[in-house]
Amino acid sequence: MSPTTEDKPADQPVEAAEKAVPAETAAAPTESTPAPAKRGRKPGSTARKTRTVELTLTVTGTLDGEWQAELSHSGSRVVQGLAIPAAAVSRAAAELHEDISKAIESVLDVAREQHQARLAELEEELTKVKQALADLQEG
Template identity: 65%
Template sequence: MTAPTAEAASAPGDEEVPASTNGQGTEAPADETPAAEEKPKKATRAKSTAKKTRTVELTLTVTGSLDGAWQADLMHGSTRVVQGLTIPATAVAKAAQELHPDIAEKIEEVITAAREQHESRLRELQEEMAKVKQALADLGEEA
C-alpha cells in the first residue's frame, strides 16, 4: 500500500485553500480577479416583442373672430398641410359637440357673441334703410 499524502491525511475541516484558488477549491486563472472586484457589466437591453406604436402628430388650429369668420390650419408634424381654410360656424359648432361638451360650450359662447354682434349690426342697417326710404319718399312727394 501506498502511504497517504499530506492532503489526504488532513481532516475535512482543516483543509487549507491555496492562495491560487478562488475559494471554491478550484484553482483560479492568474488573470481572473475575484467576483467582488469585478467591474459591473453593462446591462444589455432585452428586445421587446411588443409592437411599437407609431404616433401621428396632427395639429388642427381653428380660429374664429367675433364677426363670425372661422378658419382652420392643419399641421402634420412641422409641415403645414392646410392654411387659412374658411369654415362655416355651424360646422365648427357641430365638430365641437362631437369632441367634448366643454369645448362645445366655449365655442358656443364665441358663436353667440358673433350672432349678437351681427343682429345688432342688422338692426342698425334696418334703421338706416328706413331713413333712406323715408328720404326717398320725401323726395318723391316734392317732385
C-alpha cells in the same frame, strides 16, 4: 418530501444524498441572490406601447363670422387658410367634446349678438333712407 435512507441509492453515502438538490431547485434564485432584471413592460402595467400621431387643427375666426382652419402634421403645415362656415365649426365642436363645444358656442354666441346688433342698426338706417326717399318722391 425529504429523502430517507431507504430511498437513497446503495452506492451513495447518506450525506451525499441529502446534499443532492433537484435541478429545478438549484436554478431558482434564493432570498440572498437577487433575481436578474427582466426586460419589457413593468409588472402590473397592462398598457401597450403605441405609436402616436401628432395633428394640430387650428380654427380661427373673426367677428365678421369668417372662419379658417389650418392643419399641421408633426410641425409641417398640411392645410393652411381653408375657409369654413361657422355652422361647421359648431358641429365639429359638438362632435369632439362637450367642453370644447361649450367654449366655441360661447364665442359664437357673442358673434351672433354682435351681428344682431349690427342688423338692428342697419334696419334702422334702412328705414330712415326709405323715409328720406319717400319724402323726395312726394315733392
